[in-house]
Amino acid sequence: MAVTFDLFGTLVDVEYPVDPAEVVARELESRGVAVPDDWHVAYGERHVDAPTGAEVPLPAHVAHALDSRGVDAPGNIVRHAVVAAFDPDVTRRDGALTAVRDVAAHGPVGLLSNCAVPELVPKTLIRAGLRGEFDAVTTSVGCGWRKPHPNAFEAVAAALEVSSETLVHVGDDPETDGGVVDVGGRFVDVTETPLSAVAAELEPEP
Structure with missing residues (x-):
């Protein structure tokens, strides 16, 4: 058996931007990018024709949104702007570290997080005092697939060198984290x- 944890809302709480498009716009402008007047509309549109369940990295989405309005911006500038826009305060939830360490007695322990922002998960783990606690850290921006797609769970299983059927995934959202049951695993809902x-x-039961 291998245990995997969701991150946001399960092990940590973070303060998300109320208006992500506006925060990204400010970071772009501070780097000399001319943000179009209808930026909020462009930001909300779909620009990448990705398969269902695939993750589109937010820098790629932002770059395509700018391009759709005739704005050309170097990829490294867009990436830096997006990373800077999502730099939240992080609070580790009560019992999170103990839970991760306690389940290690049962086998490998991994992290599986939906996150389209590069660098955000490693940064969050550092701020929460959870860096180094997992045998494998898998993110949707890294593996290319978002929970509940089976490919996301299969990616973390491969990283842990176990079969997906042995996974027990701990999370707070039955719609996404509960997707582990579709690969033969088990879901533990931290809201219950x-x-x-x-x-x-x-x-095991006696």
Whole structure:
């Protein structure tokens, strides 16, 4: 058995920008990019024809949104702007570190997070004091697929060198995290089973 954890809303809480398009616009403008007048419209449009369940990295989305309005911006500038726009305060949830360490007694422990922003997950783990606690860290921006797509769970299983059927995924969203059951795994919902009880939940019944 291998245990994987969701990150945002499960192990940590973060303050997301209320208006992501506006924050990204400010970061772009501070780097000399001429943001179009209808930026909020462009930001909200779909610009990349990706398969269902595939992750589109936010810098790619932003670059295509700018290009759709005739604005050409170097990719490194767009990436830096996006990374700077999503630089949140992070609070580790009560019992998170203990839960991760306790379940390690049952086998490999991984992290599987939906996140379209490069660098955000590693940064969050550092700020939450969780860096180095996982045998594998898999993100949607890294593997190319978002939960609940089976490919996301199969990616973290491969990183942990286990079969997807052995996964127990701990998360807070049945719609996304619950997708583990489609690859034969098990879902533990932290809205029903608190982090302090996750390890006990994995103990075999007598």
